[in-house]
Amino acid sequence: MSDELVPDPSQMRASDADREKVARVLQAAHGEGRLDLHELDERLRDVYAAKTYGELVPLTADLGMPSANLPSPVQQNLPSSRIGGTPGPTTSIAFWSGVDRRGDWVVPASHSVVAIMGGVELDLSRARFAQAEATINVFAFWGGVVIYVPEDVTVRVDGAGVMGAFEDSTHKTPTVPGGPVVRITGVAIMAGVEVRRPKRKKIRGDKRAEIED
Known part of the structure; x- marks a missing residue:
């Protein structure tokens, strides 16, 4: 098949x-x-x-x-409202380790991400937001951070890279206006921060595999 x-x-x-x-x-x-x-x-x-x-x-x-x-x-196919709920964790810290935050969680007004020789993955596909605007502050050193932002969330990326980079690929697809706004900022030192659209499902017979745009 x-x-x-x-x-x-x-x-x-x-x-x-x-x-x-x-x-x-x-x-x-x-x-x-x-x-x-x-x-x-x-x-x-x-x-x-x-x-x-x-x-x-x-x-x-x-x-x-x-x-x-x-x-x-x-x-x-999008939630009728993403705003409201009890704020979830305010930090995601990976030190020689990994953090994977996804599913149904409530993004607080400010969320700090620290990746030191480790990796952090934040998936906002099914997330709600405590407020209409949220800021994700990233500090990455010899690490990697990937943030998935769906099309009904407006994203603004203005982080700085020092022998590293903030890469935003969400501009390749249109944003549906009217949803929450997420600012992604911070610094990446010899590290990479990637902002992408969520993974989609690829069907292989009875099995599903995740792929990225």
């Missing part, structure tokens, strides 16, 4: 009706002066050329207006 990938919701096909809804939002934005005529023309061309929900979502994300209310799997 050949391998089959579980569909990425943002890559699901949009309908003509979906495109028309987005077009109406853009036209209303032009009427309110949010878009000039040139911008409207550019975005309308993108609307009618769009094949997937992931291509439609960014076209209205910066307008500060009611959304097109697309019946998008991008929205349907």
